[in-house]
Amino acid sequence: MSVDSTLATPVITRPLNLGVDLVIHSLTKFMNGHGDALGGAVIGRKELISALRARSGVYLGATLSAQNAWLILRGLDTLYPRIRTASDNAARLAGWLEAHPAVTRVIYPGLPSHPQHALARAQMALPGGMIVFQTTDPQAMSHQLADRLQIIHYAFSLGHQRSICVLIPTEDIQTSTFRMQGPALARYRDWAGDGLFRLSVGLEDPEDLIEDLARALG
Numbered sequence: 353m354s355v356d357s358t359l360a361t362p363v364i365t366r367p368l369n370l371g372v373d374l375v376i377h378s379l380t381k382f383m384n385g386h387g388d389a390l391g392g393a394v395i396g397r398k399e400l401i402s403a404l405r406a407r408s409g410v411y412l413g414a415t416l417s418a419q420n421a422w423l424i425l426r427g428l429d430t431l432y433p434r435i436r437t438a439s440d441n442a443a444r445l446a447g448w449l450e451a452h453p454a455v456t457r458v459i460y461p462g463l464p465s466h467p468q469h470a471l472a473r474a475q476m477a478l479p480g481g482m483i484v485f486q487t488t489d490p491q492a493m494s495h496q497l498a499d500r501l502q503i504i505h506y507a508f509s510l511g512h513q514r515s516i517c518v519l520i521p522t523e524d525i526q527t528s529t530f531r532m533q534g535p536a537l538a539r540y541r542d543w544a545g546d547g548l549f550r551l552s553v554g555l556e557d558p559e560d561l562i563e564d565l566a567r568a569l570g
Contacts, residue, residue, distance in 0.1 A: 355376070356377075357376065358378040359382070361431060361435055363431060363436070363477065364439070365475055370475065375394070375396065376392070376393070378511075380392070382431070385512065386423070387512040387513075391416050391424050435481065436478065439480055439481050441481070441556070442482065442483055445558065446479075449483065454487055455485050456488055458483065460483045481552060484548050484549065485548070487549070487569075494519035496569075500570075501564055501568045502564055502567070504516065504565070509552075510552035514555070515552065516551075519548070520549070521547040525544075
């Protein structure tokens with residue numbers, strides 16, 4: 353069994369302690385934390401990693417570049433305080449967004465409204481820095497956020513020291529990532545509607561972030 357724990361990092365969840373065989377991290381995201389390096393890691397038992405390296409090393413190379421490795425190690429020095437601050441900020445924002453009239457739904461494991469809130473509390477030390485929310489007209493709202501946000505960056509990527517928000521349209525997910533068809537696409541659309549806003553919360557003052565969102569959402 354394998355799990356992608358990029359959004360949690362070891363600060364929030366330790367999948368190996370929960371019986372997982374392999375843990376995958378995009379080091380580019382929260383582990384590095386500054387959006388300036390590319391890297392990835394797979395963690396597991398020696399025999400499993402050795403088998404992976406025997407195949408993947410031929411195609412991907414044996415190591416990271418020295419510059420990327422140095423930048424990621426620099427980021428790891430501040431991993432714990434960054435994740436705790438981002439998680440605290442996200443908890444504040446998630447509660448605020450859930451009460452905002454322009455927001456129809458908020459998905460955040462730290463909220464009691466999350467369908468797996470109890471599981472998150474059992475497995476996660478913190479609720480994390482990632483929020484998903486929906487609005488009635490996501491395309492129109494995406495233009496509004498892009499025009500009005502001043503502190504939060506309207507852009508792709510996630511896990512940086514700064515907050516980043518972007519619309520993930522359902523059509524884009526269907527054509528570029530999962531290529532869902534038939535019942536699978538219908539189930540996803542029932543859940544996601546025409547799109548979801550992904551908000552990666554950073555280290556800014558939470559009151560500044562709330563003020564920024566209040567101005568942008570209208």
